[in-house]
Amino acid sequence: MTAASRLGTEPNKVTRGVILGVVGAVFAIPLIALLQFTFRDGLGGGYTLEHWNNLIGEDAARTYRSLFQAIGNSVVLAIVTVGIVLVLLLPTMILVHIQFPKFSRVLEFICIIPITVPAIVLVVGLAPVYGVVVRIFGSGAWTLAFAYGITVLPYAYRAIQSNLDAIPAVMLSEAARSLGADWPTVLRLVLLPNLRRGVLAASFISVAVVLGEFTIASLLNRTNLQTALLQISQSDPYVAAIFAFLALAVAFGLLLLIGRLGASRKRSRE
Amino acid sequence: MSVVPAPALISGDAEAGPRRHPLSEPVPRHPARRSLGTYLGLTPFALYVILFLVIPTVLAVTTGFFTEDGSVTLDNIAGIFAPNVLSTFGSSFLVSAVTAVIGAVIGALVCYALLGTGAEGTLRSTIDSISSVLAQFGGVMLAFAFIATIGTQGLVTRFLADAFGIDLFASGPWLYQVPGLVVVYVYFQVPLMIITFMPALEGLRTTWAEANATLGGTRVTYWTRIAIPVLAPSFIGSLLLLFANAFSSYATAAALVSQGSPIVPLQIRGALVSETVLGRENMAGALAFGMIAVMIIVMWGYSVLQLRTSRWQK
Numbered sequence: 001m002t003a004a005s006r007l008g009t010e011p012n013k014v015t016r017g018v019i020l021g022v023v024g025a026v027f028a029i030p031l032i033a034l035l036q037f038t039f040r041d042g043l044g045g046g047y048t049l050e051h052w053n054n055l056i057g058e059d060a061a062r063t064y065r066s067l068f069q070a071i072g073n074s075v076v077l078a079i080v081t082v083g084i085v086l087v088l089l090l091p092t093m094i095l096v097h098i099q100f101p102k103f104s105r106v107l108e109f110i111c112i113i114p115i116t117v118p119a120i121v122l123v124v125g126l127a128p129v130y131g132v133v134v135r136i137f138g139s140g141a142w143t144l145a146f147a148y149g150i151t152v153l154p155y156a157y158r159a160i161q162s163n164l165d166a167i168p169a170v171m172l173s174e175a176a177r178s179l180g181a182d183w184p185t186v187l188r189l190v191l192l193p194n195l196r197r198g199v200l201a202a203s204f205i206s207v208a209v210v211l212g213e214f215t216i217a218s219l220l221n222r223t224n225l226q227t228a229l230l231q232i233s234q235s236d237p238y239v240a241a242i243f244a245f246l247a248l249a250v251a252f253g254l255l256l257l258i259g260r261l262g263a264s265r266k267r268s269r270e
Numbered sequence: 271m272s273v274v275p276a277p278a279l280i281s282g283d284a285e286a287g288p289r290r291h292p293l294s295e296p297v298p299r300h301p302a303r304r305s306l307g308t309y310l311g312l313t314p315f316a317l318y319v320i321l322f323l324v325i326p327t328v329l330a331v332t333t334g335f336f337t338e339d340g341s342v343t344l345d346n347i348a349g350i351f352a353p354n355v356l357s358t359f360g361s362s363f364l365v366s367a368v369t370a371v372i373g374a375v376i377g378a379l380v381c382y383a384l385l386g387t388g389a390e391g392t393l394r395s396t397i398d399s400i401s402s403v404l405a406q407f408g409g410v411m412l413a414f415a416f417i418a419t420i421g422t423q424g425l426v427t428r429f430l431a432d433a434f435g436i437d438l439f440a441s442g443p444w445l446y447q448v449p450g451l452v453v454v455y456v457y458f459q460v461p462l463m464i465i466t467f468m469p470a471l472e473g474l475r476t477t478w479a480e481a482n483a484t485l486g487g488t489r490v491t492y493w494t495r496i497a498i499p500v501l502a503p504s505f506i507g508s509l510l511l512l513f514a515n516a517f518s519s520y521a522t523a524a525a526l527v528s529q530g531s532p533i534v535p536l537q538i539r540g541a542l543v544s545e546t547v548l549g550r551e552n553m554a555g556a557l558a559f560g561m562i563a564v565m566i567i568v569m570w571g572y573s574v575l576q577l578r579t580s581r582w583q584k
Contacts, residue, residue, distance in 0.1 A: 007479040008489025009497075010386035019383035023376060023460070027404075030415035030457065033425035037418035084318075092315035099308050110319055116569045117327050117562060118518030120535040124333065124542065124558040125326030127551075150323045155406075212407030214521035219542055226410045230525050233414065241418060244411035251407045255399035 031248070037241045051238035064239065070228030071243075073141040077224060078210040080145035082203045085156045088149070090199065093157070094191060097164050098173055111157035114150055119215035122150070130220055141223065147216050152209045156202035159258070163198025197261045204254040211247055331562055333555030346556035355537065359560065361448050362517055362533040369455040370512035376456075377463020378505065381471045384464075389472070401461035408458055409521030416454045416526070420445055448532050454522055459512050466511055470504035470579055507575030514568045518561065534561055 011019070041048040054060060061068065089111075096103045114122070126147055137143050169191060176186045192199070214226035225247060233240035334346045349355060380397075387393050404412070419426050420438060430436040444450055474497055482492045520535040531537045534557060541554035 007476070007483055008492050009474065009476060009479045011383055016383045016386075019379055023380050027457070027460070029426065030412070030419045033419035034411075034415040036425055088315045088318050092312060095308060095311050100312070103312075110323070113323060113327075115514075116565050117323075117330075118520075118565065120518060120520040120538055121330050121558040121562050121565075122323075122326050123330075124538065124551075124554050125329030125331075126322075127542070128329055129322065129326050146318075146322050149318070153323075208403070208407050212409050212411070212521075214409045214524070218521075218524065219539065226521065229414075230410050233525075237414075237417075241414055244414045248403060248408070248411055251403045252399055255402045256395065259395040259399055 031245075034241055034245050038238055038245060040238070051242060055239065055242065064232075066223075067228050067232055067239065067243070070223045071225050073223055074211055074225035076142050077145050077148060077213075078207045080142045081148040081152060081210050082206050084145060084149035085152060085202055085206050086199070089153070089156055090160060090195075090202075091187075093160050093164060094169070094187070094195075098170055108157070108161070111153045114153050119151060119213075120219075122147070123216050123219045126216065127220065144217060144220070144222050144224070145210075147220075148206075148210050148213060151213065151216070152206040155205040155209060159201035159205055160195065160198045163195050163201075167194045169194070201258045201261055204258050208251040208254045211251060327562075330555060330558040332559075333552050334557070334559045335555075336552055338552060346552050347559065349553055350556055350560045355557070358532065358534055358537050362535075365448060365451050365455060365533060366513045366516035368452055369459045369516045370509050372456050373459025373463050373512050374467075374505065374509045377460045377508075378467055378471075380460070380464050381468045384468065385471060397464065401464045403461075405458050405462035405465060405515075410525040412454055412457060413522050413525035416445065416450070416457070420453070446526055446528065450526055451523055451533065454526065455516050455519065458519075458522070459516060462512055462515055463508055466508045467504065470501055470508075474500065503575045504579040507572050507579065510568050510572040510575070514565055514572070517568070518565060 038051055039047045039049065041050070055064070093107065096107050130143075130147075133143055133146065172190050172194065173186050176190045181189070211225060213224065214230070216222075217224040218227045218230075225243070229240045229243055229247075335342055335344070337343045337345070350359070384394065384397065416424075418424055421427065422439060422443070424438075427438045430438060439445075445453070478496050478500075479492050482496055487495070518535065520539070523533055523536055524539060527533075527536060531540045538554050538557045538561075541557060542551065
C-alpha cells in the first residue's frame with residue numbers, strides 16, 4: 001500500500017480497476033458496434049468483408065465519387081486552416097508575447113470567444129459574410145477555411161501558448177537581436193525551432209477539428225467529409241460507418257501524437 | 271522616513287531607465303519605426319478576427335431585431351416566448367442539465383480512479399486522447415455509432431431481444447428523439463469532464479492529507495473537510511462548461527433527429543433552411559440571440575469559478 005492510498009488521497013487498485021473497467025467497457029460498446037456494423041452482411045446476421053472490399057474495388061472511384069470528393073475538400077480545408085493558424089495566429093501570438101505583453105489578455109480573450117459563440121450561432125452571421133466571400137474568392141471549397149480558422153482558435157491558441165510560456169522567448173529573441181540578427185532571422189533560427197512542439201500540436205488539433213466539423217459546412221450548404229457521411233448514410237450506411245470509424249481513428253492518432261510531443265518535452269527538460 | 275523611501279528611490283531610478291519594460295527590447299534603436307511597424311504586424315490577425323468572428327457574431331445576434339426589409343422590430347424576439355419555441359428552450363435546458371450532471375459525476379469518478387497513475391504513462395495518454403476525440407470531434411460519427419449500437423438493428427438492441435426478449439423500442443423510436451439525445455450526449459460529456467476536471471483533482475496536495483492525518487483526521491474527514499470543499503468551485507465550473515457544451519451542440523442532434531426540432535440548435539436549422547416562410551432568417555437571429563444570452567451567462571459563471579480554482583492551483 002502506498003503512502004497516498006493509505007492517506008486516502010488515491011484509490012486503491014481494486015477501486016481503480018472497477019471504475020475504469022466498468023466505464024471503459026460501457027464506452028467501448030458503441031465503438032465496437034460501429035466497427036462490427038462495417039462487417040455486417042445485410043440484415044441477415046452474417047459477416048462479410050464486402051463493404052471494405054467495395055472501397056478498394058475497381059468501381060469504387062465511380063460509386064463513391066462524391067464521398068471521395070468530400071474527403072478531398074476536407075483535406076484541402078485542413079491544410080488551408082493550418083495555413084491560417086501558422087500565417088495569422090502564430091506570428092501574432094509571438095509578437096504579442098515579445099512586444100505587447102499588455103495585449104496578451106486581450107488576445108487570450110479573443111481566442112476563447114468561439115467557445116462562447118458556438119458554431120450554430122456563428123453560422124447565422126456567417127451566411128451573409130459568405131455572400132461577400134463568394135463574390136471575392138469564388139465558391140471554392142477551400143473558402144470555408146476562413147470560418148474554420150475561427151473554430152480552431154481556442155485549441156490552437158492553447159497549444160501554442162503553453163509552448164510560448166515554457167520557453168524564455170523574450171530572452172532568446174533579445175540575445176539574438178543583440179548579436180545582430182534581424183527579426184525574420186530571429187523567428188526562423190531561434191523562435192520557431194523552440195516552438196516546434198506547440199506549432200505541431202496546434203496544427204494536429206486543427207486538422208482533427210476540421211475533419212470532424214459538420215455544423216458550419218452543413219448550414220452553408222458546403223460539402224465536407226461529415227456532410228457527405230450523413231448523406232451517404234441514407235443510401236449506404238456501411239460505407240458511412242467505415243469512414244466514421246476511420247475518421248475517429250485518425251483523430252485519435254493525431255491526439256495521441258500531440259500527447260507524445262508534450263510528454264517528450266517534459267522528459268527532455270527533466 | 272530616511273529608511274523607507276530609499277528602496278523606492280532606487281526602484282524609481284530603475285524604472286526611469288531603459289529597463290522600464292523588462293519584457294520588451296532593451297534598447298529600441300528606432301522607437302518610432304518599431305512601434306509603427308510592430309503595430310502594423312497586429313493588423314492582419316485583427317482584420318481576420320473582425321471579418322470572420324466579430325462581424326458574424328454581431329450579425330447573428332442583431333438580425334433578430336430586424337424584419338426582412340430592414341426595419342427594427344421586437345416581433346422575432348417576442349417569438350422566442352411563443353409556447354412552442356419556449357418549450358424547445360425547455361428541452362434544450364433539460365437535455366443539457368441532465369447530461370451535464372450525469373457526465374460530471376461519472377467523469378469525476380473516472381478522474382478519481384486515475385489519481386496516482388503517472389500523468390505521462392500510456393494509460394493516461396491513451397485516455398486523454400480518446401477523451402479529446404469523443405468530447406470534441408465526434409459529432410455526426412457518434413450518432414452513427416449509437417445507431418449501430420441501440421438503433422432498431424443495433425448490436426445491443428439485437429442482443430437484448432435475442433437473449434432476454436427485451437424490446438428496446440417498445441415505447442417508440444426514442445433514440446431519434448430527446449431521450450436518445452440524452453444517451454448520446456452523455457457519451458461526449460463524460461470525456462469532456464475527464465479533460466476539464468483532471469487538472470483540478472491533480473492539484474490536490476499530499477501535504478494536505480498528511481496534515482489531516484497528523485491532526486487525527488480520517489480518510490472521510492480528508493474528503494469531506496478538505497478535498498471536496500477545495501474541489502467544489504472547479505467541479506461546478508466544469509458542470510457549467512458541460513452544460514454549455516450540450517446546449518450548443520448541433521452535429522449529433524442533426525444526424526440523429528430527422529423529424530421535428532426538439533432543441534434550440536435544430537430550431538435554428540429549421541429557421542435557416544426554411545424557404546417557405548419569409549423572414550425566417552430573422553427568426554434564426556432571434557434564436558441565436560437567445561442562445562448566446564444563455565451561453566454568456568453560463569460561461570461567465572464558468573470563468574468566475576475557474577478564477578477561484580486557479581488561486582490555489584498555482
